[in-house]
Amino acid sequence: MLSTGMTRRDLLKRVSSGFAYLAFASLSTIAQGVASKNSSLAAKAPHFPPRARRVIFLCMNGAPSHVDTFDYKPELSSADGKTSSKPGRIPGAKLMGSPWKFSRRGESGLWISELFPNIAAHADELCVIQSMHTDLPAHPEAYLMLHTGNSQFIRPSLGAWTLYGLGSECDDLPGFISIKPTTRNGGSQNYGAAFLPAAYQAARIGDEGQPVANARIGNIKNPKLDFKEQRIQLDYIQSMNRELLERESVHPGVEGVIESYELAFRMRRSLPGVMDLASESAATKALYGLDDSTTADFGRQCLLARRFIEAGVRFVELTHGDWDQHRKLKAGHSRNARAVDRPVAGLLTDLRNRGLLDDTLVFWGGEFGRTPHGQNSDGRDHNNKGYSVWLAGGGVKAGSSHGKTDELGYEAVEDAMHVHDLHATILYLLGLDHERLTYRYAGREMRLTDIKGIVHKGILA
């Protein structure tokens, strides 16, 4: 329920019929592109003053190992080679100390492994949550849980709920963008709107496995007509639409069509510009690692994320994988960490320098963690009972850690934070009460957090 006490549907109904009369008088302003105030994407007031206004979600697909990255376990190293007391799914598995060295970083003294030398330089910006847990240790279920708060039913994604709650702040770009999302683990569900209006789903840019440099939003460019020709064509289309609207007096559907063409045309004009990195300086590009083939692709994603955020996009998700190292952990995690370390650090630096970090929430994490015991001589299995993610900016306590796993890293034992809790906390940072952000579907008020979720205020600045 929105704060006004009306359901969203009521609101839309009133707004759209009101808009009809309004539109009748102000078609010219629509054509000029300042119309979207009354659309479902219009910016909305949060439930209470927000700490973060937008989100960049750095999704580490495949589940990075917490005991090799942000959860320092000296006891695990000393027990290296011993039989695990909690063998998980492999009887008699042997504990495996992290092959990477940990050290204290920054003034906060957070323990971060040598996998992330550049991110470690931002230790004093990070709020590492070391007590995450999720329901199931299987990728599709946990990935959907991370994105939608449910692994069994089709539910709206975190980004869709965010956009539903806050609306969009720009009228020439989508409010929710997912760059190179995976087609597995539920595919489009992970950035979908489910039962929320489709306007809240993410615009997908690029495909998994395709260099992001080639990524385009679907149908953004006409293969035949040039800009001028298309404008003539669009004017003709809109003149037919406006005449139809005049004939019909009130026709919200036609109003929507008119609005959609103008937004599409604005997107066609502004999106390629936002996605064109040519205007960025060599120094900025280097900051994100665009000068190195190992970091260029994710660096480009991070730079795009900053550009989108700057242009007013509410929620941007970037995906990197595959972190699923059941074997060859050393090689695999090294490669993955190298690919994201500099770009993510660059993003934090750049956001900070531009004054964007204070009200932008950066969220780094995967669908679960990995077992303290080894697998296949040099790998780790899935661990859902305890793992780490981190947040930065957007009102979180910088240079802090929250919660703990047991001495080996199997299970969250202190301030355990379920994915539902993380979702509740992220919404809280955005000024949204997860219990009030509801949408009526199948006979009840649905929530991102279902009937669960506790805001962990301990991580707030």
Added chain:
Amino acid sequence: MNYINRLLLILVVSIASTSGRISAQTSRTFVFDPERIFILGDADLDGRLSLDEYQDFLRAFPRMNRPTVAAESMFRGIDANHDNYISLSEYRKSFPPGPGASVKPNDPREKPAAVDSAVAITPDQEKFFEEKIRPVLTTQCGKCHSSAAQKLRGGLRLDSREGLRLGGESGRAITPGDPEQSLLIRAIRYQDDDLKMPPKKKLADSIVADFETWIRMGAPDPRIEGSHTKSNLSSNSAKSHEFWSFQPPKKHDPPEVKRTDWPRDDIDRFLLAKIEARGLAPVADANRERLIRRATFDLVGLPPTPEEIDAFVQDNSPAAFNKVVDRLLASPHFGERWGRYWLDAARFAESSGKTNFMYSHAWRYRDWVIASFNADKPYDRFVREQIAGDLLPAENNRQRAERLIATGFLALGSKAHDAENRGQFILDVIDEQIETTTRAFLGLTVACARCHDHKLDPISQRDYYALSGVFRSTRTCSGTLAGVFPNFNASPLIELPSGANMPSAVPSLSAEQRSSLEKRIAELTKERGAIPPGEANRDRLRRVNSMLAMLRYRLLIDRPGGTPRTFAMGVLERDECVNSPIYIRGELDQPGELVPRGLIRLLRDESNESIMSGSGRRELADRLASSTNPLTARVMVNRVWLHLFGRGLVATPDNFGAAGSPPSHPELLDTLSVDFMNDGWSIKRLIRRIVLSKAYGLDSTFNPRYFEIDPDNILIWRMSKRRLDAEAIRDAALKIGGRLTAEPPVGSSAARTGEGLAMFLRIAGQDVSDTHRSVYLPIIRDQILESLALFDFADPSLVTGERSTTTGPAQALYFLNSPFVIQQAESLAGRVIAFSDDDSRRVDCAYRLTLARSPSPAEQDRAFRFLRDFTAGIVSDDSKREAWNAFCQALFACAEFRYLD
């Protein structure tokens, strides 16, 4: 007591009994129920015990941790038919007849021999209960453990007999006959530190002693069965059974109306009476162009041709529109349109979702649905075949095959085939079947009762698990190849009788192809043999195994010299049927009391109170399709109405429960429902009746005063404006461009890909290259084709009675820039140019094809101006052609094309 402990308890009995050492002493202490023991041991819920399950079962009990060999020989001893599984009847036979084994072997539906129900209550016992026990339960426990509790603690209810016996999260509350094994006694004795009840103050010793005595008596409890369910439904539970949709529909006399010259039939009288009551009047009739465009899209999902429009406009006979409607109802495109609506409700798709294994045989169900609508199969039969087609008699092989295919309805839901816990997988499949069956046919949300009684409707958790037993006794055959990683939950397919001559989606292999396939298999087999064992080579092994499985499958279905073998997804009966326990909070490791399988209480009548034999699917099907079932006809009539008027008489087509909307015209809905049933459940006659009403022929003209009073047009004072759905937009563009392939394809590109993971299927762009109707496009979960997804295609994992209608920039970009629209526009431009040398006739032709009307003179002028502006004065053939292309595209892109008036 936790799950393992409970398992141990019953194990003692089970093992003691199987080894013939059961003593009279033990048997009095643990009155056991073989079916329950069997069901708890059956970890993968396949209705039988494998050696592994049997051994795990033994292992759960340390003292019985005997050598594997011994366990195996016991297993072999019980497995009388040596099929390597212990069936329920084999299991039963292994028990010596004893005091507890009161379940009759051939009557699986008999109430389980849960100790409690067997004991009759003497007047003395009743007195004891009423005086000593009930007051304590009410005053001391009721605050937290009853339906009156503000928050129920520990999932335990003590205010009903069933609740007491069901127990709570900590396990069974009492073991009748044995106070020492009763958790409730331990709790009131303050025996364990972590469980002291009541928490504030220990009960007097005399009260504790009363409870011990009572349990020793066998816990006689006179409270009648069912009070548990009712108590959950708050105080107005009786009323919920009186809810409008649970009453049988009655035919009503049409109301009196003032404007007697307006109505054409009773539908109109019902509508007009309400319109007049609000001081409104219906708008004028739609003109003939609008009406034929509306009817043609509504009935067959395609635009009318200019010839069809002309014929109708020029037909002066009173039956002119009847002729149009009858022609459309007889068209083979009718089933493609209306079948697709059903496919939304049936959440049809050709892959599993999540890890996304192909369902390469799902298309047969799609074709069966389309054929059923075309043949106007009576809806009751349509329902029955989908739930129990395998159990219905068939006149010949063809009909047998079709009825097997119909049960695909139950098999094609989304599934997590990679689930590692087989038991959980089966429970989730059953849940999906319950959800889909009850929402699609009944508009009920029975799946809400998986974890707790339904909050609003009279559907108890017990009802849910009664229905769960029906599906648990059913084999769901979804296919998906074993051996393809990570498919941990493969299941077989149903082979169709070869005499049925069902078409095959894949061609026969030539001798050459067969031998090259065999060669490849031999190579791979050799390669597999050469892979050294060990974890390091696991991925390679998986790859080779997956490939081998797929190639072998291709070879397996081929019949040299004949047509390939044909398969379908669907369901069959299990060899032996079982009941399901209630799972407390829906959790697999919290099994409670067994529930006799059967129908939900709401659906029961005296004739089918309980399931007499088999799974009960036949009875479920009969009950769903019965004319005494208050919901089925109403729900379907409402679905039909929704597709013709854009809004259901009940605005929530998949929810006729308390959380749904009440009907806007209850008498009309009821009358139509009764007529529908009396009319042989004919969908075509129902549609015909509605479409021929005066109301359907209304114009969609706006009226500010009426709009003020009824903005949603609930009263139907006009026809609502409706946007075409994704299929109609794409199909219309193909047809108008002259590129539609009218004949249906055989199979689906999903089927031609074969088995395996959907990621190997390259489907992007198929909606551009394929020219068949959209209903035949591959429907891959999580990978819906652009032209469908952009225009609100129903999520194929959910029951969808009504799609949403959104408008967004991605749609605009699609019309402006997509290769598909550009292709159809160019094709249309070709038709238009060829039609005439005269530009005004060309513009007229393009308008009539796309918008089913001629342009006004002003529109003609604007079209000319556009053609001139676009070419910017350059008069070459190429530039002219480009201008016509752009003009035709603009017609597709304009709002009017997308909307029905």
